[in-house]
Amino acid sequence: MNWVFRNWSVAGFLVAANALSAERPAQPHITVWVYNYAGIDGEALARAKEEAGRILVQAGIEAGWVDCPRMVSEVDRYPGCVGLPEFLGMVLRLRPGVAPKTLVGRSSVFGYALLPERGGFGTYADVYAGGADLLANGSESLSGVMLGHLMAHELGHLLLGTPDHAAAGIMSCPWGRPETEGAAQGRLLFNSGEAKRMRANLAARLRRQEADRPAGSGEEAATLVRVAPSSR
Numbered sequence: 001m002n003w004v005f006r007n008w009s010v011a012g013f014l015v016a017a018n019a020l021s022a023e024r025p026a027q028p029h030i031t032v033w034v035y036n037y038a039g040i041d042g043e044a045l046a047r048a049k050e051e052a053g054r055i056l057v058q059a060g061i062e063a064g065w066v067d068c069p070r071m072v073s074e075v076d077r078y079p080g081c082v083g084l085p086e087f088l089g090m091v092l093r094l095r096p097g098v099a100p101k102t103l104v105g106r107s108s109v110f111g112y113a114l115l116p117e118r119g120g121f122g123t124y125a126d127v128y129a130g131g132a133d134l135l136a137n138g139s140e141s142l143s144g145v146m147l148g149h150l151m152a153h154e155l156g157h158l159l160l161g162t163p164d165h166a167a168a169g170i171m172s173c174p175w176g177r178p179e180t181e182g183a184a185q186g187r188l189l190f191n192s193g194e195a196k197r198m199r200a201n202l203a204a205r206l207r208r209q210e211a212d213r214p215a216g217s218g219e220e221a222a223t224l225v226r227v228a229p230s231s232r
Contacts, residue, residue, distance in 0.1 A: 051148025059195035113157035
């Protein structure tokens with residue numbers, strides 16, 4: 001299976017989510033395994049998870065976060081990361097700096113998602129923490145906020161099942177001042193169409209999980225060796 005390498009580049013507050021009432025159906029739920037290879041400090045990472053979770057909740061999707069080991073010697077400290085993720089699980093790898101130009105073909109790439117070229121469900125995405133620092137323009141208090149938006153953007157590609165970008169909102173690209181200001185103010189979100197599509201895709205993942213659980217869990221990890229850059 002071939003994969004599309006989805007690039008994201010840029011040019012140039014915390015809002016609490018209301019709990020669902022008992023009368024409303026439960027929101028779809030995903031589990032995100034986080035590998036903090038960038039060594040982001042705990043406070044900034046917690047803020048990033050909170051921000052990404054807020055953005056997803058406003059799209060009708062709840063996210064649970066599972067911290068995972070950076071090296072083999074730490075495996076015993078992270079029992080939740082044993083095995084492979086289920087269909088509603090996703091792997092988010094936080095890496096230092098920005099993506100090497102030799103890897104993605106150009107500079108200023110802050111993240112990518114791995115998507116099956118012929119359709120299907122993607123599981124893996126990378127986010128480069130240096131991109132959050134650039135977006136925050138030197139503000140330490142905003143770095144975690146921007147990282148959360150980068151995380152939500154890449155998870156959005158996995159949930160939408162496409163490398164395409166939108167004209168506005170969290171899935172737009174590239175970002176300029178209106179987008180970074182919107183992110184800082186908590187206004188950079190998924191639009192209603194994107195939210196509906198992500199929820200429908202999650203429902204499809206769940207149906208596949210229920211129909212094909214015994215055979216499905218190892219397919220993606222085995223095919224990640226074939227990666228190709230996508231065009232913008």
